[in-house]
């Protein structure tokens with residue numbers, strides 16, 4: 001069943017396409033005027049190429065050469081664009097774009113199939129996504145983005161006046177404003193914990209968060225991938241500590257999917273929101289909210305139509321009316337693309353590039369790195385500032401000189417203002433050398 005639409009089938013009947021199996025459905029499509037063979041062939045060629053690259057380059061033995069060059073060719077970048085700001089929006093690999101086009105074309109040419117067949121396949125994406133983050137499909141909510149996932153938790157959790165939430169001083173607006181709304185509306189108390197610049201250790205974070213917990217604390221709501229500094233918060237250790245005190249944990253991991261090889265079971269977190277259009281290669285408009293089985297009765301659904309009171313699992317949070325099914329298929333394709341390369345390999349590559357960048361930055365006079373050195377506490381986001389150089393000058397200079405996209409981040413008054421760089425797997429050390437050359441040039445002429 002799907003939510004709403006006056007549909008009176010039972011919950012959880014799965015992918016039953018009115019008598020057609022998925023295979024039949026695609027055979028039927030292929031036989032219709034709607035042959036999308038060109039898109040399919042292009043996608044198949046990409047996977048064939050990745051398989052052959054995987055066979056040729058078994059380890060990460062091609063640090064800056066053929067393997068990752070080959071992968072980069074499967075993106076659609078404008079000539080010469082070097083996208084080093086996945087932290088805001090990332091690119092889609094070709095197969096994801098093809099899938100998006102394929103299913104929007106169905107909507108354009110045969111809307112009947114949109115409401116009859118496509119929604120039933122969403123369970124496939126849910127299952128793939130669950131496997132990708134080591135959760136069960138019953139714990140996966142397909143949202144539209146991180147902000148929505150966070151609002152589902154903040155709005156859905158019963159809290160009385162005086163009840164407390166612990167946050168950090170570096171939460172994204174999409175993670176702090178939902179709590180500010182609750183503060184205004186219900187009189188809850190937001191307790192803010194300062195994070196280091198950079199954070200030095202797991203104990204530093206866990207210790208300061210633990211110190212802020214009181215008997216009134218109901219939940220910790222913390223950035224996992226901290227957008228200002230690139231810190232990867234130790235959610236596993238934080239969850240363990242919080243659960244010992246009977247406190248729930250919400251992680252804002254807008255950047256996590258596609259950057260890190262994550263395991264929800266190991267993390268032991270209650271709620272975890274992510275936006276796969278940043279590092280995962282999915283389109284905008286589709287997101288993940290993980291809700292641990294044990295936490296599902298602790299929050300109410302926020303947006304509902306028929307079905308919310310029938311489902312007994314995370315799908316009760318997904319009864320929100322008509323969806324863009326093309327986005328769900330495209331997310332499934334993005335998962336396939338990353339799986340073809342390998343999650344561990346991707347995380348290793350991203351962290352290797354980040355380490356290369358940090359090493360280069362450390363050698364530039366006047367540079368302060370805001371991101372932890374420790375690869376356990378950092379990932380693909382690196383933030384830094386250069387004494388006497390406006391971060392905006394660096395951003396403009398490297399765009400103009402090398403067609404390289406990075407961004408400013410943080411706040412001058414808080415001392416966090418700087419440049420933020422995303423080192424996704426398709427970036428080369430040569431791209432990083434260009435960035436470093438730009439930083440060195442401007443640092444040499446600082447005021």
Ligand SMILES: Cc1ncc(COP(=O)(O)O)c(C=O)c1O
Pocket residue numbers: 087088145146147148172174175223225226227252253254255275
């Ligand atoms: C850490 C963090 N949280 C939340 C968000 C909001 O993400 P979205 O706009 O996809 O909901 C962002 C966006 O950049 C972010 O960096």
